[in-house]
Amino acid sequence: MTTDLRVLRPAEWDHWYGQLETAFGGLPDSPQERALWQALTECERSIGIWDGSVCVGTAGAFSFLLSVPGGALVPAAGVTMVGVVPTHRRRGILASMMRRQLDDVFARGESLAVLTASEPAIYGRFGYGVATRKLRAEIDTDRVRLSVPDGTDDVALRLVAPADASAACEAVYARLVSERPGMLARRPGWEALPLLDPPGSRDGASRLQCVLAERDGEVVGFALYSTKVEWEPAGPKGAVRLRHMGALDPAGYAAVWRFLCGIDLTSTLQVHNRPVDDPWQHLVSDIRRCDLRELDALHVRLVDVRAALEARTYQAPVDVVLDVEDAFCPWNTGRWRLSGDAKGAVCSRTDDAADLALSVRELGAAYLGGSSLASLAGAGLVREVRRGALAEASLAFGSTLAPWLPHGF
Ligand SMILES: CC(=O)SCCNC(=O)CCNC(=O)[C@H](O)C(C)(C)COP(=O)(O)OP(=O)(O)OC[C@H]1O[C@@H](n2cnc3c(N)ncnc32)[C@H](O)[C@@H]1OP(=O)(O)O
Helix, strand or coil: CEEEEEEEEEEHHHHHHHHHHHHCCCCCCHHHHHHHHHHHCCCHHCEEEEEEEEEEEEEEEEEEECCCCCCCEEEEEEEEEEEECCCHCCCCHHHHHHHHHHHHHHCCCEEEEECCCCCCCCCCCHHHHECCEEEEEECCCCCCEEECCHHHHHHHEECCCCHHHHHHHHHHHHHHHHCCCCCCCCCHHHHHHHHHCCHHHHCCCCCEEEEEEECEEEEEEEEEEECCCCCCCCCCEEEEEEEEEEEEEEEHHHHHHHHHHCCCCEEEEEEEEEEECCCHHHHHHHHHHCCCCECCEEEECCCHHHHHHHHHHCCCEEEEEEEEECCCCCCEEEEEEECCCCCCCEECCCCCCCEEEEHHHHHHHCCCCCCCCHHHHCCEEECCCCCCHHHHHHHHHHCCCCCCCCCCC
């Protein structure tokens, strides 16, 4: 098979995206969604593999700014739209696209590549580690009571059409981005993503709704959600589906959750993507009736180990030599001395003896503070060479707030 791997030409987008849809077994037909992804596609960062005139493999990258521990926003390639059509699978097309893409990312000077995976087993071989998890929950709001902090009653709630509330929601979101690792600063055009609401994806639920939480006229929280009301012989048995929420202080936060848990004709609050340390878990009367589940979310790859490790800060002073193995991007392989603290870090090549040995995949898993190096060592994936180095590094790599990716891409 002779194929040609090259950058996407804008005029080819329809065919290219159509082939991606084919790889996914056909996506719901949504002109709204298609138009948004076309507008957001960075063609110069998108590649295709062509077999004659037919595109048989697709991959793209978004130019993101990712928040890392310490609050910095670090350029990161958001790997996306990866697909290989069924006639050409398992012949190495994905591998060749990953090769080209990571070389391009390194050449651009981005130290990180990030993605959300259709299946978590695919990307570890290319050096991606699971760096954030998302919390899912189904809260039985008939049974679960919420205790709220002082000041919650001072917060007023207002229903607003989502498009009209967008600027206020975005302002809240912007203030949250650097407080928690794993979040993506909004790039132009991306403010449309939270508003995406194709009728074909509603599954019987209402159109998207928005509530704003305000104190003294200032927006301190918001939620985007839909409701699905169903009736049983005994009465209503509806669900609230939370799409996105944010708040600037505990009272604003509690006011939004109390609202979501108390909507008439509903008895369930369905939460699909929240941080694993989301504070509402401390407000509920009965956590067992919240049906919690954690899933992998953001997979992180350090494309340039030195630059990536210097881009974040460390919770506690650390001075360790990391012996990194990276078969796919061999420029990272070798020993690196990392010296850092809460103010910053320096990372450089060294001939000194290793303190910890690990692959770049484990470094990606630990990078945002979501998985501890100690936990990875417990699985045999990080090896402590100098006694004490694991505890020191594990503490330093941690994060006060659990890293979280608020939306897919
Ligand atoms: C970031 C995103 O966009 S995630 C979306 C990914 N896309 C999809 O899931 C759409 C449906 N699936 C597909 O399009 C294709 O099957 C892909 C992209 C997952 C794989 O493409 P292929 O060209 O078949 O993969 P390729 O032949 O290069 O395989 C490379 C390696 O990955 C492995 N692999 C491929 N697909 C999978 C999978 N779904 N699960 C586990 N391993 C996989 C292969 O076995 C091979 O392993 P090896 O290194 O041990 O030999």
